[in-house]
Amino acid sequence: MVVLGLSHDLWISSAAIVIDGEVKAAVAEERLNRIKKYKGFPSLSIEYCLKEAGLNIDDVDLVVNGWNPTWHLESFHPRFSSQARWRPEYLYSIPNFLLQKSNNHPEGHIEQVFKGFHPKIYYIDHHMAHAASSYYLSSFDKAAFLILDGQAERHTGTFGYCDKNEIKKLDTVNYPHSLGLFYGTITQYLGFHPDSDEWKVMALASYGSPEDNKFYDKLNQIVTVEPNGKFNIDLDYFGFHQPDVFGSSYYSDKFKEHIGIPKRKPNDDLTRDHKQLAWACQRVFENTLKKMLEILYERTKINNLIVSGGCFMNSVYNGKLISQTQFENIFIGSCPDDSGISVGAALWGYYNEYKNNKRVGHIHNYWGPKYDDKVEETLKKYKLDYKKLDNPSVKAAELISNSKIIGWFQGRMEFGQRALGNRSILADPRNKNSKDLVNLAVKYRESFRPFAPSILLEYAEEYFNTNGDNSVNYMEKVFQFKEEKKSSVPAVVHVDGSGRLHTVDEVSNPMFYQLIKTFNDITGIPIVLNTSFNLNGEAIVCTPVDAIRTFYSCGLDYLIIGDYLLSK
Numbered sequence: 001m002v003v004l005g006l007s008h009d010l011w012i013s014s015a016a017i018v019i020d021g022e023v024k025a026a027v028a029e030e031r032l033n034r035i036k037k038y039k040g041f042p043s044l045s046i047e048y049c050l051k052e053a054g055l056n057i058d059d060v061d062l063v064v065n066g067w068n069p070t071w072h073l074e075s076f077h078p079r080f081s082s083q084a085r086w087r088p089e090y091l092y093s094i095p096n097f098l099l100q101k102s103n104n105h106p107e108g109h110i111e112q113v114f115k116g117f118h119p120k121i122y123y124i125d126h127h128m129a130h131a132a133s134s135y136y137l138s139s140f141d142k143a144a145f146l147i148l149d150g151q152a153e154r155h156t157g158t159f160g161y162c163d164k165n166e167i168k169k170l171d172t173v174n175y176p177h178s179l180g181l182f183y184g185t186i187t188q189y190l191g192f193h194p195d196s197d198e199w200k201v202m203a204l205a206s207y208g209s210p211e212d213n214k215f216y217d218k219l220n221q222i223v224t225v226e227p228n229g230k231f232n233i234d235l236d237y238f239g240f241h242q243p244d245v246f247g248s249s250y251y252s253d254k255f256k257e258h259i260g261i262p263k264r265k266p267n268d269d270l271t272r273d274h275k276q277l278a279w280a281c282q283r284v285f286e287n288t289l290k291k292m293l294e295i296l297y298e299r300t301k302i303n304n305l306i307v308s309g310g311c312f313m314n315s316v317y318n319g320k321l322i323s324q325t326q327f328e329n330i331f332i333g334s335c336p337d338d339s340g341i342s343v344g345a346a347l348w349g350y351y352n353e354y355k356n357n358k359r360v361g362h363i364h365n366y367w368g369p370k371y372d373d374k375v376e377e378t379l380k381k382y383k384l385d386y387k388k389l390d391n392p393s394v395k396a397a398e399l400i401s402n403s404k405i406i407g408w409f410q411g412r413m414e415f416g417q418r419a420l421g422n423r424s425i426l427a428d429p430r431n432k433n434s435k436d437l438v439n440l441a442v443k444y445r446e447s448f449r450p451f452a453p454s455i456l457l458e459y460a461e462e463y464f465n466t467n468g469d470n471s472v473n474y475m476e477k478v479f480q481f482k483e484e485k486k487s488s489v490p491a492v493v494h495v496d497g498s499g500r501l502h503t504v505d506e507v508s509n510p511m512f513y514q515l516i517k518t519f520n521d522i523t524g525i526p527i528v529l530n531t532s533f534n535l536n537g538e539a540i541v542c543t544p545v546d547a548i549r550t551f552y553s554c555g556l557d558y559l560i561i562g563d564y565l566l567s568k
Contacts, residue, residue, distance in 0.1 A: 001354050002055060004119070005346025006065045007129075008041050011195065011310065011338035014415075015045035016367070017053045018346035021136075021360040025052035026367040026415045028339045031542040037196070042342070048369055060119045064349035066129030066341035071153035124348055126152035126341065128167060130308040133344030135162045136351060137362050138331035144300040146293060149309035149338075150180035150195060157309075159229060159292070161300050165351045165359070170299060173230050176241030179288060180311050182223060182233055185240065185250040186281040190274055191264035194250055201278045202316050203449045204270065206496040208279025215273075215280035218258055223288050229295035231288055270448070286317045286324075293325045303328040308344075312336040312476075313417070315500050319477035322469045334365035334474035335416035343415070364508040365474065366422060368413025371544050375562035378544040387565040393511050396426065396560050397518035400528055403428050405438060407533055407559040409547045410511055413540075418475040419532035420502060421454060421512030423540050423547075425556065427491065427529040429453060434491035434529055441555025444536040450500065453492035454530040456516050457503040463489075463527070464501060475502040475530075492529050502530060 005016040008029075016026035025048065030036050032044035050056055127147040135143060140162070147158040157173030184194035187201050210216065222234045235241060237255040239248075256263070261273050293305070305327040312318060312332055321330045333340060350356065371378075379386045389395050392410070399406055405427045414420045425442055427434040439447055452475050455463060460470040464479040472479075478500045486493045493499060506513040520526040533547065534540045535554055541547045544561055551559040551566060559566040 001062070001350060001356075002053070002060050003346045003349040003353075004046065004049065004060045004063045005129075005342040005344065005349065006042060006046075006063065007338055007341035007345070008065075009039055010067065010126075010341060011039070012037050013039055013042040013045065014339045014342040015042045015049050016342040016346045016415075017049040017055070018343075018350050019053060021347070021350050021356060021358065023137075023343055023346070023362060023367055025049040026343050026365075027369060027413065027542075028415070028539075030539040031368065031413065034539055034546070036537065036539045045342075052369070058118065062120050062122060062349045062353055064122045064124055064129075064345040066124060066126055066345035068123045068125045068153055070123070071125075122349060122353075124345060125155075127155055127158040127172075127309070129341045129344035129348060130336070131158070131160075131162070131167050131306070131344070132348035132351075133335060133340040134306040134308040134331055134333045135167060136165075136347040136359065137333050137343075138304075138306055139359075139361065140304040140306065140329070140331060142302055143304035143306045143331070144296050144302045144327070145306045145308075146289075146296060147307070147309040148179055148289070148311035150178055150184060151175050156180060157231070157292075159296050161302055162306065165357055167348075171228060171230060176235060176238070177232050178240075179223070179231060179233075179285065180309075181238070181240050181250065183281060183285055183311070185238060185255070186219075186277065188250045189255075189259070189263050190278060191266045191268060198310075199313065200446065200449065201281060202314055203446075203494070204275055204278040205282035205316070206279075206494055206498065207275040207448060209276070210279070210283075213276050213280055215259065215277045216283060218260075219280045219284045220287075223284055225288060225291040225295070227295070229292050229299065231292065282314075282316065285311075285314070286320065289317060290324050293321075293327070297326045304331070305329070306331045308333065308336040308340070310337050315476055316478045316498070319469075319479045319498075321477075322467050330469070332474070332476045334414070334418070334420075334476070336476075337417060339416060363473075365415045365420070366412040366509070367415045369542060370412040372411070372562055375544050375564060378548070379561075379564060379566075382548065384548070384566060389560070389563050389565055392560050392563055392565075393514035394518050395565060396515050397522060399558055400426055400428050400519055401522045403431050403434070404557040405434070405442065405555070407547060407551050407556050407561070408512075408515075409533065409541065409544070409559070409561040413542055416474065418452075418502075419530065419540060420473075420475065421504060421509050421515075421530065423533040423542070424454075425531050425533050426515075427451075429489035429492045429527050429529045430523065430525060432490040437555075438529070438531060442535070443531060444554075448495075450494040450498075451492055451529050451531045452500045452502050453489060453527045454502045454504055454512070454516060456513065456520065456526040457505040459520075459526040460501065460503050464499065470503065471505075472501050472503045473505075473508065475500055477501070488525060489527050492527065
């Protein structure tokens with residue numbers, strides 16, 4: 001069975017193809033049209049997925065969209081329902097009139113059926129797509145789940161359990177009570193872009209502390225957790241829920257008075273107050289999640305946990321899930337943000353429409369385009385001087401060990417927000433200046449933001465306090481470095497002694513594994529500094545042309561693209 005999953009008009013658009021339960025292809029539209037965080041219809045992504053699977057649209061059995069518009073029909077709207085300006089608006093007006101007569105909101109999905117139209121189209125609840133994107137990619141048959149983001153159709157949080165390929169809701173938190181938008185409010189107040197720069201606040205929080213922190217109690221008063229696990233925020237302090245305010249000012253005048261410092265302007269210096277406010281935001285966020293998960297465990301008594309939604313892009317808290325909760329096993333997929341909605345929607349369609357109990361194991365997320373047969377052709381087209389390499393991994397390791405910064409472009413592109421060794425910029429973690437060099441010469445981003453250590457899986461426990469949670473395939477968790485290892489890799493140790501690690505194994509990515517292994521053979525360090533291959537404000541490179549243009553637009557020393565070496 002062939003299912004096409006879609007995510008569009010959300011935080012980021014994408015498409016995915018699932019065939020008989022296996023993800024065959026998935027890509028975000030921004031990677032193909034080069035418009036970062038593109039939200040429109042993912043036309044190019046659909047074309048890629050169909051081509052990669054060797055199909056056309058007539059071969060697709062089911063299309064599943066990860067947003068359910070029936071939630072927007074639940075309130076009768078006479079303007080749009082009574083006087084259609086355009087005859088196709090009957091698609092709105094007739095369901096809206098009928099829903100007005102019903103006492104029950106339709107659960108699950110709706111189906112558009114046109115005579116002779118193929119494939120069928122389902123619309124499923126956004127949080128169900130989030131849950132599916134983690135559950136069906138995990139190895140768990142039974143698991144509790146928590147979904148948290150800024151806002152879905154009506155919900156900002158959903159929790160329940162999964163069993164025998166079915167996803168069951170226990171409860172929801174409704175908009176405007178949103179932990180994601182709480183975090184977004186602090187992001188905006190600190191001079192960053194909400195719904196975009198929350199990870200900057202997460203990184204900045206490491207520079208704050210609980211000592212003399214005048215903001216923690218103030219923020220803690222705003223968020224409360226009920227005995228059933230649902231949370232509330234005091235809406236008097238916020239403005240995002242007011243008509244025509246969303247996107248301009250997330251906070252109210254009362255918030256400004258309560259916090260006691262003025263909003264930071266984007267180019268202002270970051271003061272101690274700003275760092276303390278970021279710390280308080282992160283800690284209140286973490287404490288709220290901890291309480292919710294404690295209650296979820298008591299309600300389900302299930303040892304396995306899956307989480308998804310934009311709030312679980314917070315890798316700092318993800319690293320604390322095992323140590324701070326009673327759950328024994330945690331799974332976080334590679335794409336808990338909205339880019340993963342297409343994968344979740346497609347998997348939901350397969351396992352729910354076809355009632356298939358057989359699960360397909362997934363060990364990586366390299367589902368994007370590859371250009372192995374196009375690299376040399378592209379290099380020749382642009383008349384570039386290049387060298388053919390016998391072993392790109394060995395050459396890359398040698399260059400990095402000599403403190404060179406390289407672009408690394410190999411195989412199929414990763415799916416999700418993080419570069420996992422196929423579209424990466426790599427540098428020597430031993431060189432304390434590597435972080436600043438990459439920031440200033442390549443990424444052009446804030447100096448307080450750290451870079452990730454990609455480490456051979458078998459060395460994870462030697463370098464990090466992982467609490468036995470050693471496999472971190474998707475750069476999704478932050479752990480503390482062991483004290484005796486910090487000095488050996490200063491470029492990837494954050495100010496608080498942590499690292500957002502990425503474990504690399506030989507099965508899921510043999511070329512990247514060989515690169516790090518060779519670097520370890522040369523230096524005795526099984527880690528390289530890894531960040532996404534893009535300039536600040538641009539999408540991660542996808543094609544050879546993207547990689548070459550970026551290479552010549554910044555301070556990279558070398559580019560290894562397929563089996564070929566470019567230098568300056």
